Amino acid sequence: MIEVNGLTKVYGAKTAVAGVSFTVRAGQVTGFLGPNGAGKSTTMRMIMGLDRPTSGSVTVNGLPYVRHRAPLREVGALLDAKAVHTSRSAYNHLLAMAATHSIPKSRVHEVIEMTGLEAVARKKAGGFSLGMGQRLGIAAALLGDPQTLILDEPVNGLDPEGVVWVRNLVRYLAAQGRTVFLSSHLMSEMAQTADHLIVIGRGRVIADAPIQDIITGKSQARTKVRTDEPVRLNQLLAGRGASVAHEEQDLLEVTGLDPRTIARTAMDNQIIVYELTPLVASLEEAYMELTKDDVEYHSLPAAEATK
Amino acid sequence: MSSTTTEPMSPREPAPSNSSMSSRSGTQHLPGPTFLRVLNSEVIKFRSLLSTLILLASTAVVMVGFGALSAWGTGQFADAATRDPQAAARMAAQGGDLAVSVPTSGIAFAQLILGSLGVLLMSSEFTTGMARSTFAAVPRRLPAFAAKLVVVMVTSFVVTAVSTWVAGLVAVPILDNYGLQLDPGSSQSVKLLLVNSVYVAAVAAIGMALGTLIRNSAGGIMSLVGIFFVAPIAFQLIPGDFFKEARKYLPGNTVDPLTATEHVPDTLEAWEAALVLGAWVVVPLLLAAVLLKRRDV
Incomplete structure (x- = not known):
């Protein structure tokens, strides 16, 4: 020890x-x-x-x-x-x-x-x-x-x-x-x-x-969703409190909702979903998030001083 | 863990000894770095460097070579003196027995080589990064320093003494050709051999202190050359009584008073010279030891 x-x-x-x-x-x-x-x-x-x-x-x-x-x-x-x-x-x-x-x-x-x-x-x-x-x-x-x-x-x-x-x-x-x-x-x-x-x-x-706490603690779970109606699904998921990024033509990246809720929302609204992939956060992302926080923490007093 | 590719290198720990694994004081009864073990380690380090062995061999070659050369030169000089009254007068002014100092005539070079060896053995610890390993194994540091000092001084003494002895043996027949007598067993011969060997060991110790303080090979050797070769000449050239007086206290000028058969004017008394040389060894070593203990590695 x-x-x-x-x-x-x-x-x-x-x-x-x-x-x-x-x-x-x-x-x-x-x-x-x-x-x-x-x-x-x-x-x-x-x-x-x-x-x-x-x-x-x-x-x-x-x-x-x-x-x-x-x-x-x-x-x-x-x-x-x-x-x-x-x-x-x-x-x-x-x-x-x-x-x-x-x-x-x-x-x-x-x-x-x-x-x-x-x-x-x-x-x-x-x-x-x-x-x-x-x-x-x-x-x-x-x-x-x-x-x-x-x-x-x-x-x-x-x-x-x-x-x-x-x-x-x-x-x-x-x-x-x-x-x-x-x-x-x-x-x-x-x-x-x-x-x-x-x-x-x-x-x-x-x-x-x-290590698990560090990986899951700092970064929220995200899910990759492919659908024919990205715009409509985007609005529906956003309405349920998720933050959604419209990545490509048919691809959404959803943060703040678990895959089950996403799938049920799509089904309830008769939207076809043909990919639903939980994205596992990597240590690297967690690390970047952590060190970014550290930098923000240190620069805060300076930001306040300029107000 | 034992896929075929990693199998040849997979960890094969010896069966854990029943006591050492988890108890807090598990290692307290196991052998640690006592002085004798650290000394043994320093001996292994010393003899496993080719450059060290080359420097030791060079010292022997230089000492014996200069002894032979000096025997020949002294013979020529004595030969000339028998025919030339002027040369005879010069020879008489030198104080009679020239042959006795023939075996130690290479000492200036021996001190340079072995003094540099002293510098290098310590400075290379720092320049190569070896010091981290050395002081991780001996975290109290001073036992490793003392052990290295013992190795450096004993080796320098022995190499100088043996090569002086061999130089004497080589010089005897050469001097004999010119009708000069050298008895390597005479008390004055033995005194010269011992004093010069102690002196070279002292120079090596000073070198080690410089290597520890400066931690840089070139800087350490330059400082050594400054003290033993530049300062005596510079002090002679600078006018004024102060430098003339100070010159007597340079370490290189302590050997003559220590080996003189009678006191020579403008030199230190033998006991003073011994004290001065001692101070030149002890003060840098103490400084080096204190700083070695305190500085980061």
Whole structure:
């Protein structure tokens, strides 16, 4: 479990993280979402004790990271695929990391095998592709068999097979009761991987909820309707409180009424409907909606000031 | 989860050890980063870089090469002195036994190479991003710094001492040709070997402190060159008593007082020189340690 409490990081005049508080729970995959520069990586570095918070505190499993007696066995982190000396081989990198915690060589071979690095383990890490670098970073994170995993953009640069592998891996680790905290820019990937989402923007938490709540909560259900009499149906549905967009010649997009009500309205008025498709809101739409709100919230005082 | 394409990479965790999974203090009894383990890690990091090994080998080659060259030059000089009274007078002015300092004649280059190595081992942690891995594994940071310092200083001392010894062995037959005697086992030879090796280890430590403070390879090496090569010359060229006096306190000018058989005017006393060199090592290292602990990685 990761508990972040009022975490703030100020770089000179720029506030990267502004009083962020949240809890990442064990046994589920928690996604960390936000635009570039929102403060995701900074927050993760502060959890790992690499960056010193300007104010606030963060604990992992009850203790600040620095105070754990065997930190690599407590938390595994992939913060930067390039957190490796470019001239050292992947194997020696992992061996040196393992040595600090007396992690046996057999475990080094194990994580190399798990991440599919056998063929390149003896080569210089500097020559690795982005994807291979990610695999090495994940191998390093898994080295101590940690209870908590922090992965910053783990699928960045991975091939499709690697993306599926990471998704399966984190779901498997969470199912074992571990804490998994990962950030990603790939909304579709996040939708398939995370159970819970923390969305930040401009250094603040915008949303902190189960992923389903975020998808359904912010965007209303919509339905695609095709009919021969779009204009008449439009008026009828609008009369029942729906907001209707006349998309094409025969196509309406209805918001605010469920498909059953739409179908009954059409039938009662003898209108033929030949397509009725509930549109599932995507995480991406929910995310855009959320971050749009955030921007509106911030610009409101300025709008009032001009009145 | 185990479709055929992902099967070879599917997670194969070892059987979870019965205690470590969910209890809050599950890892407290498992091995963590003690100093000896961190030292072992730094040794692995040190020997797994080809560039490091090349720098160590270069030091040995330069030391032995300059020892041989210097033996030949000293022999030529002594040879000339037997026929030329002017040269004999110059030789006498140099203080008699020239042969004894032959094995350490490459020390200026050894300090440059191993001092740069000290800079690089630390600055490359930051330029490559390795520091994030290092300090995630050792979040208290200072054990990793101390372990690296031990590795850098011990290696520099040993490489300098061994190559000085070998340079002596190579120089003996060359000097012998000119009728000059060098006994690598004499007390003055041993003193020169030890003082110079300690000195080079000190330079490497200063280099490591610079690498930690500046976090940039070029900047760190330039600062090192500034302190050990530019400053002594600049201080000599600038007129005025202040610079003449200050020059004595540069780290590079502490070796002669430490190895001199008797006190030479306008140099520090041996004990003063030891203190000055010590301060040049301790102050930058303390500053580096404090900043390393406080700054973001």
